[in-house]
Amino acid sequence: LTARNQVARLAAHCRIYAPVYKQVTLTALIARLGGESSSGVDAGQIAFDSLLDAWKHYIANENDGRGVVLVGHSQGASILRRLMQQEIDGNDVLRGRLVSALLLGTTVAVPVGADVGGDFANIPLCRDAGETGCVISYASFLDSAPPPEDGFFGRASTGVAACTNPANLAGGRGTLRPYFESDRSGGPFNERAFVRIVEEPWVEGQEITTPWVTLPDFVEAECVVRDGASYLEITVLTGPADPRTGDIGGEVPLPSFGLHIIDANLGMGDFVEIIGQQAEAYNSN
Template identity: 35%
Template sequence: MSRRSLAVALSCAAFLLLALGVSGASASTTWLCKPGLASNPCAPGLGTTVIDPTGAPQGTLTPAKPKHPKVDCFYVYPTVSDQKTLQATRKVDPEERSIALYQAARYESACRIYAPMYRQITLAGLLKPAGVTAKMRATGYQDVRAAWREYLKKYNKGRGVVLIGHSQGSFVLRQLIADEIDGNAKVRRQLVSAILLGGNVLVEKGSDKGGDFDNVKACRAPTQLRCVVAFSTFNATPPEKAVFGRSDTSPAVVQGKPTKSTEVLCTNPAALGGGSAPLTSLFPSAPFAPGTTIGALTTQVGLPQPQVSTPWVEAQAYTGRCSSDGGANVLEITGQTGAPVLHPLPDATWGLHLVDANIALGDLITLVQSQVKQYTAH
């Protein structure tokens, strides 16, 4: 698949979520990650090699893992399926296992992780949008909603929950929060926070709420609860037709069409109150599933691939700030001396979409740990 073809395909991704349905039933959930699950991709070791901006190792560390986590994390993965049909089955393939490792597993230092499989629109489906039916578009959301309800009924037992999503996963969770959480005070009290990356969360201009949600506000302090963190990463001013950061040109709408009164939310997890701050990046040392489309793209982004013995690599090679340059609200990153230059993929309109979940993963985990402490104290 060429970069141009993939760009055209992905540009249709958000449109495919506009017709999310709320009817229909789903079979019993297939769990990608769940406590006690055999061969759980969300339960690796936490050993970490710290590198400097050039990639040189500086030492190792192993974060503490809570024996009895006080809250859970509910993760919905982005578009990764390489199945040849337009819509994926709920079969667990290598690409889902890899994306769970890359994006969700490190949260194990703060929570128990639940991640359902869902019948998402595949990369093949995004290349042929004319063949994707409204029923197909609704099925993925129905799977996640059914999994959420099953989780609440069978596993939650009144615990707090952090929602985590990226790209198609964020679009689905935007709908889930709007339908199942935002207007339900009882369930909303259990929401610790929502991390919705690369998904164009909408708020009213000049406000931390409105747009997608009436009650779930933007996170602006480490101890704030029932709030959302959202950003898309760029290392240059987003172009006029940027897929992310623009409520007027982006197709990523859930609750309705964007209006002149809405804008895309950006919250910098390293500086929730605003301004610029160093970002702590975390990524697995293992390569993303070889032979897959996303696996091939991850090798082209430009992140360092140091040969280390630990499962994880940590670096502070970039600083980030929420920027509205060019009329797009995005997390704009700048490399420190010696840091690798990261490449927008599949083209400049997508920015650094492929690194959204890892570029500030250390900061996101620190934030979640702070929120968990606040939640359990009250």
């Protein structure tokens, strides 16, 4: 499910490797966010070691010197950030193979007003689709539901949380090209009541028979800094006479999560185009 939502469409430009690693379970994550004490097992370290093993196996047996695009969301993005710090940021050879990294739904810290520094000493934020060796990162929130003061997404302990708008990497507003699942029931997330079910269809009076749906000029995005949080603000561009829904879903019962469930879906069409341009630039060099 995760690979289908977050990386499958990138197969237009990439050979996909999606390692199955020992993640912290959803139950444990919810307990941790609720302030419950851990069992004494360092689940985060176990998850990191598992992914690190996968990365080292890939580099030794599968990479063959090719450029790589790293994609992670939420817990996966946090682990990838640590892996990049440990294995790539200070390694000239591996850093030279980095086409880009999509670290979505997590915090990548940068100094205020800067695109490099903070979590990475040598890897900057992407500010042009032809730029390589850089990072795209954001946490998304509806314009009507910004991050709460006690939230953790969009906030960094030092500096500021990076926000790169895939619809306008240079900065400013832009119209996203999202790809959403046609099924609005919440899928397996609904089994744990972890996502809000949306009853209304994507388009009133129109049956959608494909597994994915995209709507033109539907969602606008802009990186904003407000009340101490740096995040991707999402505006749905529908009006009273528009047959398209104004409810894009993606929320979970915790307000601090924002549109966490659909972070990747919101920018997927843009990612495909950006990575295509990055791959062309990388190969030309």
